[in-house]
Structures are given as structure tokens and as C-alpha cells.
């Protein structure tokens with residue numbers, strides 16, 4: 001469990017880590033490889049029942065298999081009994097990647113339902129999995145669950161419409177291209193939009209233009225969608241940075 005440095009949530013929770021999408025700008029892969037144990041998994045996905053510990057210091061080792069997909073069973077009840085907060089689930093993974101076994105997702109949902117005082121924010125680059133799970137009746141309709149889609153360019157797969165059963169949001173981060181003025185279809189039924197620029201020093205890093213962000217904000221405003229701009233846009237917006245939350249995620 002990490003205290004979050006991600007400014008749109010209160011905490012992150014990683015019962016699953018690792019991801020096979022291979023995004024060039026991925027910060028999570030760098031962290032997992034740096035602090036990982038470099039153990040070779042026996043399979044394409046791994047389950048860890050008890051935390052691995054450093055034999056000398058007793059310190060917990062959070063990434064036994066680096067960035068290879070891993071379910072950490074011992075983390076499933078980490079937020080039971082804690083004060084309510086907005087939790088980004090699996091900031092170090094894509095819980096809805098094609099490679100993730102269905103029972104992992106169901107175990108995570110079950111753990112969420114055992115601690116209903118929190119709001120849970122999921123994020124995927126594979127929104128088709130939401131549709132598949134919806135069809136199979138496996139995607140929870142709990143009002144404290146928010147199903148997000150992560151996009152970086154207008155060519156990425158956009159969320160399905162959710163049939164008005166789910167809280168949906170869009171994370172446009174890192175913003176790598178101008179979405180222009182014609183993405184309105186993609187915003188249908190979306191309840192929140194997060195926008196952020198790429199950070200770090202990657203070769204080929206894209207610095208967004210202010211007009212790209214303005215285009216998204218204009219479309220969100222036309223649909224009354226709250227917009228949260230990440231700190232990474234402060235250079236473009238200064239004190240005008242929008243920090244809006246949808247009603248269900250505002251904490252008193």
C-alpha cells in the first residue's frame with residue numbers, strides 16, 4: 001500500500017501489480033523493476049500468498065517478479081477498517097488487461113465490497129473488458145465504484161457507454177496529441193475527466209500545447225463534465241488549474 005502522490009485520489013492500493021501493455025512512458029514499470037526481486041515467475045501470471053521479506057531487514061518486498069502480473073493475496077484486506085477515502089485501485093497494473101484471470105478481478109471486487117466506506121477508482125487501457133464483464137454480469141454496479149479508461153491520443157480505444165449502469169471516467173494522461181473539437185461521442189456518459197502531461201525525462205517526451213487542453217475542457221464544459229487537471233499542467237494554467245470532482249467523489 002502506498003500513500004498516494006497521485007493528486008486525484010487519496011490513496012493507491014495494489015492487490016495486483018504488473019502489466020503487459022508496454023507503454024513507452026510507463027512510470028510503474030520503472031518502479032517495479034527498480035525495487036523488484038528479479039525472480040523468474042513459473043507462469044505468465046503469479047500469485048503471492050504472503051509478502052516476500054528481506055531476510056536481513058524484514059522489510060517487505062513489494063515486487064517479487066518485478067513487473068510481471070502478480071496477485072498479492074495478502075493485500076486484499078488492507079483497507080478494511082480504515083477511514084473512507086478515494087482509492088485508485090492497481091496504480092501499478094492494468095487489472096483489466098487480457099492476461100488477467102477473471103478470478104483476480106472478482107477477488108478484488110469482493111475485497112472492495114467488504115470495505116464499502118471507500119470509493120474505488122479503476123483504470124484500464126482495455127475498456128473492452130468492461131463491456132465483456134458487463135455482458136457476463138461480472139462488473140459490479142456499486143455506486144462507490146468508478147470505471148475509468150486511460151487514453152493518450154484520439155486513436156486509443158474509448159470507453160463503451162456503460163448503459164447508464166456504471167460511474168465512468170476518462171484519464172487523458174499523458175496527453176500526447178490534440179483531440180481536436182470532435183471527440184464528443186467519446187464523452188457520452190462520462191462522469192469525470194482527468195488531464196495530465198507527461199512527466200520525467202523520456203526521449204521523445206511530448207509537451208502538450210495549451211490549446212490541446214483547452215479543446216478538451218471546452219467539450220467537457222459543453223457536457224457539464226467536471227475536469228481535474230493534474231499538477232503537471234500547472235506550467236500551462238498556473239492558478240487557473242481546474243481541480244473539479246464529480247459529486248460522488250467529493251469528501252466532506
Ligand code: SF4
Pocket residue numbers: 019020021022023025026027028029091092093094125
Ligand atoms: S497501461 Fe499503465 S501500467 Fe500498463 S504499461 Fe501502460 S502505463 Fe504502464
